[in-house]
């Protein structure tokens with residue numbers, strides 16, 4: 001699921017060859033609801049620090065924060081574990097973990113998908129070992145509960161967009177070998193093309 005070196009053996013499909021799993025309209029409607037729930041939760045908060053986990057979360061973050069009406073500071077970290085594969089390598093590569101001091105801050109993590117759970121389990125553990133935040137919550141667009149690895153610590157999702165089945169998904173920030181992130185909807189590669 002991440003951008004790495006070129007992989008000539010992977011055939012990229014046109015948009016009309018893909019199966020839509022969650023439409024642009026469904027995503028937008030759900031983001032409005034999530035934004036309202038997040039705004040309500042933090043309505044008395046002076047400042048919310050949102051940390052998005054790149055690269056996959058860039059589109060979700062950009063659209064979600066338009067529906068959040070409390071003062072926000074936006075931060076980014078970058079982690080990678082999929083390479084050109086459709087399965088997690090099982091080891092999380094911290095590409096950029098640069099963050100400001102989060103002591104006594106209300107922090108909301110924004111992630112596009114929780115699949116094996118290893119990325120979030122790693123990052124939450126890392127964050128908690130370094131920063132004594134006032135609160136820490138999690139907003140995830142897609143939850144794939146059937147895919148959780150026994151090696152991932154259980155993670156509580158405070159704001160969840162959609163539960164999805166155990167199929168490989170692309171689009172709306174999610175990639176296959178670095179491609180498809182630009183699709184405005186969530187899609188699957190049809191079985192005949194896998």
Ligand code: PRP
Nearest residue numbers: 001055056080081082115116117118119
């Ligand atoms: C993807 C996705 C999540 C993570 C979820 O990132 O964006 O961060 O995998 O999978 P997990 O629950 O199995 O850990 P990836 O490592 O592909 O990097 P990317 O965000 O740069 O695509």
